[in-house]
Amino acid sequence: MKRKKLVIISHTEHYKDHNGIIKGWGPTINEVNYLADYWEEVVHVACLHHKTMPPSSLSYTRQNISFVPIPPYGGKSIKDKLMILIKIPKIINQVIKSIKGASEVQLRLPTSMGLFLLPLFSFFIPRKFTFWVKYAGNWNQQNPPLSYRIQRWWLKKNIAKCNVTINGFWSGQPKHCHSFENPCLTQEDIKKGKEIAQTKTFDQSYIFSFVGRLEDAKGVSRIIEALKEVPAEKIKEVHFVGNGNKTEQYIKQASFLGNKVFFHGFLGKNGVHTILSKSHFFLLPSDSEGFPKVIAEAACYGAIPVVSDVGSIPHYVSEKNGFVWSNKNATPYTEILKKAVNEQNLTLKQLSENSCILAKLFTFDNYKQKLESLVFRK
Numbered sequence: 001m002k003r004k005k006l007v008i009i010s011h012t013e014h015y016k017d018h019n020g021i022i023k024g025w026g027p028t029i030n031e032v033n034y035l036a037d038y039w040e041e042v043v044h045v046a047c048l049h050h051k052t053m054p055p056s057s058l059s060y061t062r063q064n065i066s067f068v069p070i071p072p073y074g075g076k077s078i079k080d081k082l083m084i085l086i087k088i089p090k091i092i093n094q095v096i097k098s099i100k101g102a103s104e105v106q107l108r109l110p111t112s113m114g115l116f117l118l119p120l121f122s123f124f125i126p127r128k129f130t131f132w133v134k135y136a137g138n139w140n141q142q143n144p145p146l147s148y149r150i151q152r153w154w155l156k157k158n159i160a161k162c163n164v165t166i167n168g169f170w171s172g173q174p175k176h177c178h179s180f181e182n183p184c185l186t187q188e189d190i191k192k193g194k195e196i197a198q199t200k201t202f203d204q205s206y207i208f209s210f211v212g213r214l215e216d217a218k219g220v221s222r223i224i225e226a227l228k229e230v231p232a233e234k235i236k237e238v239h240f241v242g243n244g245n246k247t248e249q250y251i252k253q254a255s256f257l258g259n260k261v262f263f264h265g266f267l268g269k270n271g272v273h274t275i276l277s278k279s280h281f282f283l284l285p286s287d288s289e290g291f292p293k294v295i296a297e298a299a300c301y302g303a304i305p306v307v308s309d310v311g312s313i314p315h316y317v318s319e320k321n322g323f324v325w326s327n328k329n330a331t332p333y334t335e336i337l338k339k340a341v342n343e344q345n346l347t348l349k350q351l352s353e354n355s356c357i358l359a360k361l362f363t364f365d366n367y368k369q370k371l372e373s374l375v376f377r378k
Contacts, residue, residue: 006039007099007129008032009117010108011074012046014067015053022048022067023057026269027293031183034364036062045098047072054243055266068098074112084112092120102129104376109155110137110148118151122160132163132375136182138290138311139166163375167290168312178374183367184293185300189273190360196277197302197356202348205236206280206341209303211272211294214244214263219285219308219333224253226285226334234341235260239275241267272297279303280348281340285325285333286310296362299355304348306340308333316361321354 014024023029024046036042041064048069060067070091073084091113099105107117121131133155137148144152155164158176165180166173173179185193208227212218220240227238238261240250247263254261264271272294276282282298282305289311298305305322307313314324325336343351360366 003039004103005041005043005101006035007043007045007102007105008035008108009045009095009098009106011111011113012044012108013072014046014048014069015051015057016048017053017057017059021059023053023059024067026056026058027184029058029060030269031364032065033061034183034186035368036060036065038368039104040064041066043068043098043102045070045094056268058268068094070094081112088113088116092116095120096125099125099129104130104132106132106134108134108136110135110144110151112147114151115147118154118160121162122154127161130376131160132165133160134180135164135166136290137167138288139168139177140170140311141288165375168315178370180370181296181361181366182291182293183362183364184296185359185363187363187365189297189300190356190363193277193300193302193359194356197300197352200280200302200349200352202280202345202352205234207237207239207278208235208281208283209239209241209275209279209298210283211241211276211298212284212286212292214240214242214247214250216246217287219283219287220244220246220250221253222285222333223283223337224250226332226337227254228256229334229338230341237262239264239279241265241272241275273301276303277301280352281306281337283337284308285327287327289313291316293362296359300359302352302356304340304351304355306337316358321351321358 012025012028014022017023032042032044043066045068049072071087073087075081135155156174158174164177166177169179210223214220238257241264243265251263276298280303282303284292284295284307286308291312295305295307305317307317307324309324309326317324323336323340325333
């Protein structure tokens with residue numbers, strides 16, 4: 001039996017294509033499409049931008065999903081940040097109208113509008129629905145922005161009196177804060193990924209991949225510098241998927257790889273999975289993360305993660321299924337990548353197989369089951 005009405009409130013960027021069709025950031029849209037199979041009605045309240053739509057955007061595929069636009073907010077300048085003050089009334093009005101008749105409401109944080117929506121749901125809206133918060137950021141971030149710190153404190157103290165889903169497993173974690181895996185894989189993905197992973201061999205040159213924003217904070221420069229120390233005969237291909245302001249600079253930095261390196265820009269799920277399916281190693285030496293879904297997507301195809309120990313990543317990736325680099329010590333990322341490519345073939349094959357096991361935690365089915373048992377329980 002389907003639930004009645006789910007309302008999702010987020011800052012997910014949406015756009016209109018040239019045909020007037022609403023599209024949004026791919027990973028979130030995939031998740032909403034999946035959830036729509038379990039509710040009679042799904043309403044997504046999120047930002048509508050009037051600018052060029054990135055190729056990673058997808059459209060909703062279920063007829064029972066409605067999109068409710070709110071004005072975009074934020075920016076680099078102080079003026080841009082302060083503009084949210086004049087947009088607050090419209091955002092609140094859209095939220096209040098959208099939650100009428102809702103059986104479940106999910107607020108996705110951290111985001112600037114959390115500073116006024118958390119008090120709104122905590123004190124001013126009668127709770128005739130199940131309300132929960134999905135905190136998608138790094139729950140244990142040491143020096144978060146002030147607005148994130150306030151929202152995390154509010155949630156830890158349970159002022160909103162609701163369940164909170166977070167990335168990772170933390171000491172002193174409040175009982176109302178539940179460790180959840182961000183869903184990104186279907187059972188079909190798991191089956192296909194396992195079949196592909198079983199065919200991979202680790203006795204020749206390797207294919208490396210990175211997926212995400214092309215910026216130093218994601219570790220792109222570290223990857224390029226580390227690859228300079230990998231013997232040329234061990235590098236078959238290197239794939240960078242994503243875009244950023246420094247893309248041209250990275251292309252020049254990686255020129256030593258010649259025709260072995262590829263910068264694809266943004267790709268949709270199928271394009272990303274095609275690259276991950278042939279990759280031997282997935283590289284992500286980030287400065288900060290919650291838990292990137294793309295690690296699970298890579299693991300699904302047996303691509304061994306060579307990643308940093310930030311956020312909840314080390315809660316899932318260990319020496320049993322990958323290589324974890326600590327960006328807090330003096331050992332450079334180069335050393336962990338060299339260790340990975342010089343590991344014995346049979347060991348790498350075992351790590352690849354264990355990665356596939358990790359991927360099973362990040363299925364939509366697992367997510368729905370945890371919602372039922374932890375968030376929707378009476």
